[in-house]
Amino acid sequence: MAQELPTTSSGDIFDAGDDDGDMIGHLDSDAAEIARLELPAQSEPQAQAEDDDDERIARIEFHCSSCDMHEMVHYYGTEPPFALGVKFREDSYVMRDPFQAPPPRWQSKPEFYVALGVNCSICSKVVCKDSTCSFYYTKTYCLPCGSAELKSWPVEAQTRLRKQLAAKQSR
Secondary structure, X not given: OOOOOOEOOOOOEOOOOOOHHHHHHHHHHHHHHHHHHOOOOOHHHHHHHHHHHOOOOOOEEEEOOOOOOEEEXXXXXXXXXXXXXXXXXXXXEEEEOOOXXXXXXXXXXXXXXXXXXXXXXXXXXXXXXXXXXXXXXXXXXXXXXXXXXXXXXXXXXXXXXXXXXXXXXXX
């Protein structure tokens, strides 16, 4: 009587008495064959494209002309997409809160933000929101332009700017 040999799912006969060394060689050739048949890997260009589309990476440069503060920000404009429901009166340089983990890209959730500065409404220089660099009265002005416009403002605004200028000089 002949002994029946086990078969694989494709119907091939294999010898159950084979040692493990022959099986490993067979697996290596299968892995090599699979690697040969796969499409060329395009992981590098895809990763680069994902980084280019990732709005969570700061790509806009902010540099205050008065105090030389330099920072990369996420957005310049009036309605940052990550600060839901917020609309600034003037175009502002805005960054996500650096101390808060960003939410997943697919989750529309309001985030904390930091408005760093704007362009001066007269000379268009970039100034930060610090009181030693800018003054806000209906629009943001760098301190030199604010001093020049001082006479055309109401008394309350003139008083506030004079106090701010005096504080800057005393530092």
